[in-house]
Amino acid sequence: MPKYFAKVSDEHVEHIREYIKRFTAHPFAGTPTGDVLADATSSEGKMIRPRLLMMVSEYGTCRRDVQERLYKLGAIVEMTHLASLIHDDIVDDAPFRRGKPSVQHKYGKSAAVYAGDFLMSRISYYLMLEGQNRSGMILSKAVEEMCAGEIGQAMCRYQEDVTIRQYLQNIHGKTVALFMACCRIGAMESGCSEKTITQLESFGECLGYMFQLRDDLLDFTTEQTVSGKNAHQDFREGIYTLPVLLAQKKPGGMEALHPFMEKSAAGTLTGRDICEMEGLVAELGGMTETWDLIHTYQKQAEMLLEALPSREVSSSLRKLIGKLGAV
Amino acid sequence: MPKYFAKVSDEHVEHIREYIKRFTAHPFAGTPTGDVLADATSSEGKMIRPRLLMMVSEYGTCRRDVQERLYKLGAIVEMTHLASLIHDDIVDDAPFRRGKPSVQHKYGKSAAVYAGDFLMSRISYYLMLEGQNRSGMILSKAVEEMCAGEIGQAMCRYQEDVTIRQYLQNIHGKTVALFMACCRIGAMESGCSEKTITQLESFGECLGYMFQLRDDLLDFTTEQTVSGKNAHQDFREGIYTLPVLLAQKKPGGMEALHPFMEKSAAGTLTGRDICEMEGLVAELGGMTETWDLIHTYQKQAEMLLEALPSREVSSSLRKLIGKLGAV
Numbered sequence: 183m184p185k186y187f188a189k190v191s192d193e194h195v196e197h198i199r200e201y202i203k204r205f206t207a208h209p210f211a212g213t214p215t216g217d218v219l220a221d222a223t224s225s226e227g228k229m230i231r232p233r234l235l236m237m238v239s240e241y242g243t244c245r246r247d248v249q250e251r252l253y254k255l256g257a258i259v260e261m262t263h264l265a266s267l268i269h270d271d272i273v274d275d276a277p278f279r280r281g282k283p284s285v286q287h288k289y290g291k292s293a294a295v296y297a298g299d300f301l302m303s304r305i306s307y308y309l310m311l312e313g314q315n316r317s318g319m320i321l322s323k324a325v326e327e328m329c330a331g332e333i334g335q336a337m338c339r340y341q342e343d344v345t346i347r348q349y350l351q352n353i354h355g356k357t358v359a360l361f362m363a364c365c366r367i368g369a370m371e372s373g374c375s376e377k378t379i380t381q382l383e384s385f386g387e388c389l390g391y392m393f394q395l396r397d398d399l400l401d402f403t404t405e406q407t408v409s410g411k412n413a414h415q416d417f418r419e420g421i422y423t424l425p426v427l428l429a430q431k432k433p434g435g436m437e438a439l440h441p442f443m444e445k446s447a448a449g450t451l452t453g454r455d456i457c458e459m460e461g462l463v464a465e466l467g468g469m470t471e472t473w474d475l476i477h478t479y480q481k482q483a484e485m486l487l488e489a490l491p492s493r494e495v496s497s498s499l500r501k502l503i504g505k506l507g508a509v
Numbered sequence: 510m511p512k513y514f515a516k517v518s519d520e521h522v523e524h525i526r527e528y529i530k531r532f533t534a535h536p537f538a539g540t541p542t543g544d545v546l547a548d549a550t551s552s553e554g555k556m557i558r559p560r561l562l563m564m565v566s567e568y569g570t571c572r573r574d575v576q577e578r579l580y581k582l583g584a585i586v587e588m589t590h591l592a593s594l595i596h597d598d599i600v601d602d603a604p605f606r607r608g609k610p611s612v613q614h615k616y617g618k619s620a621a622v623y624a625g626d627f628l629m630s631r632i633s634y635y636l637m638l639e640g641q642n643r644s645g646m647i648l649s650k651a652v653e654e655m656c657a658g659e660i661g662q663a664m665c666r667y668q669e670d671v672t673i674r675q676y677l678q679n680i681h682g683k684t685v686a687l688f689m690a691c692c693r694i695g696a697m698e699s700g701c702s703e704k705t706i707t708q709l710e711s712f713g714e715c716l717g718y719m720f721q722l723r724d725d726l727l728d729f730t731t732e733q734t735v736s737g738k739n740a741h742q743d744f745r746e747g748i749y750t751l752p753v754l755l756a757q758k759k760p761g762g763m764e765a766l767h768p769f770m771e772k773s774a775a776g777t778l779t780g781r782d783i784c785e786m787e788g789l790v791a792e793l794g795g796m797t798e799t800w801d802l803i804h805t806y807q808k809q810a811e812m813l814l815e816a817l818p819s820r821e822v823s824s825s826l827r828k829l830i831g832k833l834g835a836v
């Protein structure tokens with residue numbers, strides 16, 4: 183995935199990394215959990231969520247006064263994301279994460295459970311120590327939505343009658359909620375007006391959808407070498423993403439895709455099946471229409487930016503959504 | 510296990526249960542996670558930790574003024590305990606919990622991960638909503654210790670050279686830390702002096718050790734029918750508890766127990782082996798000396814109670830430690 187956020191808000195990232203280091207200092211050296219935490223926190227994550235939080239805070243009136251507070255919150259949203267990745271790997275039994283062996287695969291369930299729980303306890307601790315209750319409550323609600331999204335997705339696995347509405351609900355929980363929380367927190371803490379906060383939160387919503395839809399498309403088309411995992415991992419695991427669901431809703435789509443879904447559930451998909459399925463979905467317009475939805479969110483995000491007061495950061499945000507919307 | 514806390518602080522329990530119900534109301538009905546949450550929150554748990562919190566608060570000067578606040582905190586410590594049980598079951602792969610099939614066994618890893626995470630997000634949310642930052646920070650630190658204890662225990666599994674010090678550290682994290690947190694929170698929130706808070710926290714420490722040591726002894730001797738799990742489950746899983754460790758430290762103990770530990774690691778223990786091992790540990794004094802340690806903590810707890818100002822609740826607490834110390 184291209185570095186959408188590269189060079190944007192780079193000057194803040196080092197500060198945020200410092201806080202992550204401080205907030206996650208732990209007594210588990212030499213244990214699998216210690217290794218998990220070292221892995222998770224040292225990985226060259228793109229820091230997308232804290233970067234977004236910092237960028238959005240440029241719309242506020244008191245941004246400079248609350249700089250350190252924002253860095254700390256940036257660290258905490260990234261820790262939230264890390265905790266969710268670690269716990270997701272338990273559920274998925276995924277062998278890879280970010281191109282490296284997954285925590286769960288490498289260190290076992292126990293290490294993954296407690297590394298995630300440890301991060302969550304530190305998040306709570308520092309939010310309360312810093313008196314960041316308002317932002318903390320927004321974040322807790324986002325975590326709750328993340329649970330709901332993951333559960334919704336688990337319930338839909340291998341179900342051939344998943345609706346597009348259900349799919350969108352699931353990715354809203356899994357991904358979009360935390361993007362929205364980052365925007366709301368960045369805007370609120372930097373002193374934006376209630377109207378601007380709501381607009382920026384909606385901007386985060388568009389961005390979150392674009393991000394996840396792109397990610398789903400990426401899984402649908404990319405080779406192992408680029409994403410670090412096999413292409414079509416979702417389909418293999420019975421997670422039918424938008425391209426598949428859109429194709430399935432076309433005349434004849436249901437019948438055409440059924441044999442592949444049946445094989446996926448039975449675990450008997452071959453490489454050839456995957457190629458055929460991909461061809462079929464493309465032919466039925468599943469991929470183009472997913473791009474259409476990405477572009478709908480892009481337009482919406484652009485309109486929201488137009489309506490916001492102009493700031494130096496506005497052009498960076500415009501570029502960012504441009505990159506996310508580029509085919 | 511006898512109902513140590515029965516009738517003590519019963520009048521509060523209904524209020525606390527109401528708050529648990531309110532704080533855990535969820536949108537997951539009809540999903541495995543919803544079932545897990547229903548199971549966990551409806552189970553007739555003994556509510557030991559919130560009861561302890563309420564009892565300890567009787568030493569405070571402003572207890573009546575903060576009654577509702579205490580109920581809410583009681584609900585939150587019980588939710589913390591529930592979340593830890595749910596996540597522990599993932600790690601243990603335990604087929605039973607409280608005599609019923611475990612969450613993990615019945616509903617799978619996914620439901621257990623997200624039910625635990627959901628409870629943790631609600632705990633954070635309500636702590637911050639209610640501005641319970643001081644108590645929340647104590648609780649977060651206890652959760653961190655719980656992670657450390659579980660990790661320590663995992664590291665010690667099937668290790669024949671576990672020291673008594675390591676064992677005590679592990680149970681401190683696993684169990685004692687949350688008992689201490691309940692006492693500190695109950696004392697602090699009800700307006701006790703710093704000295705009384707510290708004394709009550711130490712009382713909680715003694716109680717926590719007594720509780721866990723008794724639990725370990727129970728696993729060491731009881732039949733399936735009473736505890737709802739096979740006796741000697743710990744030994745079978747390579748968790749060598751105090752009776753074993755004490756016996757092992759006796760002259761000839763190491764050599765005598767080695768074959769059984771070896772079989773435990775290899776998974777080849779027979780019912781007869783278990784009987785022999787139990788006989789051996791009893792003969793070497795492992796059980797009596799575990800009782801001795803329980804009684805040491807009992808005496809310490811009694812001395813702490815003596816030193817505290819006299820309250821109506823004092824005699825209940827004395828009875829409680831009497832029951833925990835009764836062979």
